Amino acid sequence: MADLTATRPASRSFPVLKVNGSAVVMVIYLAFLLIPIYWLLTMSLKTNSEILGGFSLVPQNPTIANYVTILTDASWYMGYVNSLIYVVMNTVISLAVALPAAYAFSRYSFLGDKHLFFWLLTNRMAPPAVFALPFFQLYSSVGLFDTHIAVALAHCLFNVPLAVWILEGFMRGVPKEIDETAYIDGYSFPKFFVKIFTPLIASGIGVAAFFCFMFSWVELLLSRTLTSVDAKPIASTMTRTVGASGVDWGVLAAAGVLTIIPGALVIYFVRNYIAKGFALGRV
């Protein structure tokens, strides 16, 4: 009897040991996602001779020399600055034009609205490879080649439709009565839009901004085609590591790790809205 009462609390204190199928699936999946990233990280902490010389799961003599190389060399870190400049420019432009348009699509029906909406989406479907050459010629002919604004405008091709799409989804969720009440109260359209409507869809704007940031940050083909020196993005700076003496693996890995950081930072802030954003505000 005494034994029985003694074992009971003990068995209750080990719920962790119960095999949970879902947890196993998630652990396997997350391991699959993280192992390649981990490998990049360890490589960035090794010297080239260690990378090529032997095989080890953990760096034997961790070094930050690779990061120092990048952060002290202007031709390296300017790549990050350039990327960030055009990404931010693109996000601002995309949101500025997409906000009124998304409002129009979510509130009014007008001549050709459905066709227009699909036509906008077709730009999201356009392969960047198709546009690479004409963009190059267009921006060269107007003297914008190798400027940040050229890349920012080029990325609008896919970011504006996406921003309109996401914002429209969020705006649809705001009841129309709010608009009508505001107009009755004597608000003009711009005042209503800025003072009342924008705060209501603040999370939608955040998500749209995040997506513009993300797709502009990860794109390479157009940003590489449209720049040569002054606005060269980090992604194409990375190809520099392939030199006459072979590839500088350590620096390449360190540069790769540094490109992951901005994404990882912003993702933390929007973690609860990511899924809703990918669902274009329709969940």
Place this chain on the structure above:
Amino acid sequence: MEKTVNQKAWFLVLPVLVLVAFSAIIPLMTVVNYSVQDSFGQNQFFWAGLVWFEDLLHSERMWDALGRQLFFSGAILAIEVPLGVFVALNMPKKGLWASVCLVLMSLPLLIPWNVVGTIWQVFARTDIGLLGYTLDSLGINYNYTQNAAHAWITIIVMDVWHWTSLVALLAYAGLQSIPNAYYQAARIDQASRWAVFRYIELPKMMGVLMIAILLRFMDSFMIYTEPFVVTGGGPGNATTLLSIDLVKMALGQFDLGNAAAFSIMYFLVILAISWVFYTVMVNLDKRDTK
């Protein structure tokens, strides 16, 4: 929601129109222009009619690339959609672990595409990569730069690694929107796990899954950077997908007429297939709001 008819709404759309006209219509017109002309250098162009398109339809190179592209998109959709749904079903519903999973799963989505390529190129190398080294020491003669099948497996696994989370996140969002009452009703009916999935979860996820399929189809059909970094289209032409071929033609060989005709065909194929998905999606949307 009932929408008011208001033609003045066009003014709100105008900025978008101007911007997209600049960044889409003008370049697209250039492409159309090139596709019907021939050049003998010195910037002199001649009307060539539909010659380039005829060439294109008879070009084995294009059909091969299209075939590879369709195979690639089909393969990754067939893997990523079921896998993504499966992962979503196993994700923790709320609390700290849900946040941790969301953040970690989104990580691959935010890595620049050439870095994704680099990660896998390094990861799969037999001399310095964990995957390649492991396979090699297991006695598997793995070499993605020489063997076409290995190159294909590598880029498909890479894409699954890169994008399955997108499908999972969308499916997860769909699952979160199912009211608890549905599950309680199912429990009262003693429905099996499969029945719950088939008749409650799947129909509720359909809308977001269509978006996932649409996005994944579009992006996989335009994929360029990641396979290019990993295999460079090789070995031979084994992994030369449409975009890789097009860039080779347009920026490498400066073969404007061919490349332009190719571009137009490429765009039309994407448009046609996406239109089907889009129509299905809009119809599902309508059915849901009713």
